[in-house]
Amino acid sequence: MNIVDGFEFETAKEAEQAKKELSGIRYIKQNTDMKDPDVVYKLYLRLNKPGTFSTPVGMAFLVELQEYLHTIPYIKNEEIRPIYVPKKQESRAQKKKTESYKKKYHVALFFTIVLTLVIVSMFTITYISGHAMYVVDYENEVIDKYENWQKELEEREKAVEEREKALDKTEAQNK
The missing domain is CATH 1.10.287 (Helix Hairpins)
Structure with a gap:
């Protein structure tokens, strides 16, 4: 089982990424004054960018920072940017399955068009040769x-x- 900080991941690769993010979060918490709102605000702005966190572990840390910032009266809620959520990447198995379905769809579409043309041709020939x-x-x-x-x-x-x-x-x- 691939469990990291209370989150279960489908693949070992995702779990490994979450472990890296968790170790980074621990480092930040140890070396940063998390009680100073200005420091937390600057940290939040720096970490809330595309590509910084991609797992639920990192997102949970951003939510934790965001909730803390909402409790600070002199920081306006409009100044706290929403958390960027990256698009979930499809797994390779899912991509292969999707590609397989696409190929099957294209083959089925091709034969449907060909058979439709054959049927239309047959009706056309029957109509034209009505006096034959x-x-x-x-x-x-x-x-x-x-x-x-x-x-x-x-x-x-x-x-x-x-x-x-x-x-x-x-x-x-x-x-």
Whole structure:
């Protein structure tokens, strides 16, 4: 278990950071006149900056200083800056899990887009080819096509025969 000054940490690295902050806090308390409000105020301003404390141990010390400063009547509450809370960094396992989900999301999104395009294409082709021959109607379409050709041929043959008759009549009249 990674317990430091009453706080339990998930990783040994976080606990080690908290131990460093705790040793720094002890050093400050030993070498500083913590009963002098002006010294405490200057110390609070110096320590309440990004990157100074990143664990709950350090934050608790800042809260302790802040509460002490609020009890001092000649220091205005507006002069006491709020405590800067750093953004909690994601653990490596959490980052890997997030990256894994991102990759899966991108793959799923890609296939969703591709399949959507395929479905839209299928509907478009079906709509456009609404008058095209289907397998069931194929035989009837072919038969109708040949019947139309046969009618056209018969009409042409009649037209040719009529022309021949007309030519024969004109030749007979010319003789």
